[in-house]
Amino acid sequence: MLNIALAGATGRMGRLTLKEITKHPDVEIAGVLTRPGNPLVGSDVGVLMGTPPTNLSITDSPKNAFKDAQVIIDFSHPEVLELYLLEALQQEKPYVVCVTGLNNTQQDILKKAAFQIPILLAPNTSFGIALLKQLIKITSKALGPNYDISLLEMHHRHKADAPSGTSLSLAKALAEDISLNHNTPPYPSQSPRPPHTLECAVLRGGGVVGDHSVIFAGEKDMITLEHRALNPSLFSQGAIKGALWLKDKAPGLYTIDHVLGFCQ
Numbered sequence: 001m002l003n004i005a006l007a008g009a010t011g012r013m014g015r016l017t018l019k020e021i022t023k024h025p026d027v028e029i030a031g032v033l034t035r036p037g038n039p040l041v042g043s044d045v046g047v048l049m050g051t052p053p054t055n056l057s058i059t060d061s062p063k064n065a066f067k068d069a070q071v072i073i074d075f076s077h078p079e080v081l082e083l084y085l086l087e088a089l090q091q092e093k094p095y096v097v098c099v100t101g102l103n104n105t106q107q108d109i110l111k112k113a114a115f116q117i118p119i120l121l122a123p124n125t126s127f128g129i130a131l132l133k134q135l136i137k138i139t140s141k142a143l144g145p146n147y148d149i150s151l152l153e154m155h156h157r158h159k160a161d162a163p164s165g166t167s168l169s170l171a172k173a174l175a176e177d178i179s180l181n182h183n184t185p186p187y188p189s190q191s192p193r194p195p196h197t198l199e200c201a202v203l204r205g206g207g208v209v210g211d212h213s214v215i216f217a218g219e220k221d222m223i224t225l226e227h228r229a230l231n232p233s234l235f236s237q238g239a240i241k242g243a244l245w246l247k248d249k250a251p252g253l254y255t256i257d258h259v260l261g262f263c264q
Ligand SMILES: NC(=O)c1ccc[n+]([C@@H]2O[C@H](COP(=O)([O-])OP(=O)(O)OC[C@H]3O[C@@H](n4cnc5c(N)ncnc54)[C@H](OP(=O)(O)O)[C@@H]3O)[C@@H](O)[C@H]2O)c1
Pocket: 007, 008, 009, 010, 011, 012, 013, 014, 034, 035, 036, 038, 075, 076, 077, 078, 079, 080, 097, 098, 099, 100, 101, 122, 123, 124, 125, 126, 235
């Protein structure tokens, strides 16, 4: 049984992940963390899941939340990443980063921390997106430079960061193989699409869980590869799978591709 501490537990993904942890036969919740000032601090975790009391309280102290855990899953906010990571380093606990919208400084902090603890950087924990990434790499290589590549993503109206962490990682995967310049419309006014560029478009609205399309447009045909998340518990299940995979790993910075065996 793997003991997990969950950061961002009072948020949308946090609540879902708690439910998935309680249903999973191989993991147990050992710490539940939210931000200071959240009205649920001090309450029993059962209130988040609609279950009878569990004898585990929601805390705003990363030290207390992490102490009985073997792995931490973070679905909180980039603002607190450094603080939480410092505590994980102190306690030498593996860390699954599900938060998106990290800036360059935060990414550097993660890279440094990964010399001391295993870190899984997972802006999208679904198997389908990892597979999509492989498929778009194959497609872009096969089609060559005569096809214009565009990324289109849509998420619910509450999502704070844009483009999504997933869009950025899909763009990175494409740019690794073929040299592409990022280009976010609108173009300079009244100019045609510059050649050999990657176009990224973002839509936000309603309750859309997460749609990502990669469009390869040629002169005579067009190929679209698409992933649609239908239920956000998909991401919680992926995070738990990631935590189980990470628990015994050596210090290092890993991605979901490592978990799924797409890279060594
Ligand atoms: N990896 C994936 O596959 C995946 C999938 C979906 C979402 N995400 C990402 O996961 C993160 C959470 O998403 P969500 O939809 O659950 O967001 P959310 O509903 O806003 O929840 C965020 C959680 O973090 C806490 N929080 C916010 N700001 C904080 C701060 N400054 N200090 C400490 N705690 C803070 C919130 O506390 P309160 O409850 O008090 O506000 C809440 O518990 C986002 O970055 C999102 O993009 C990743």
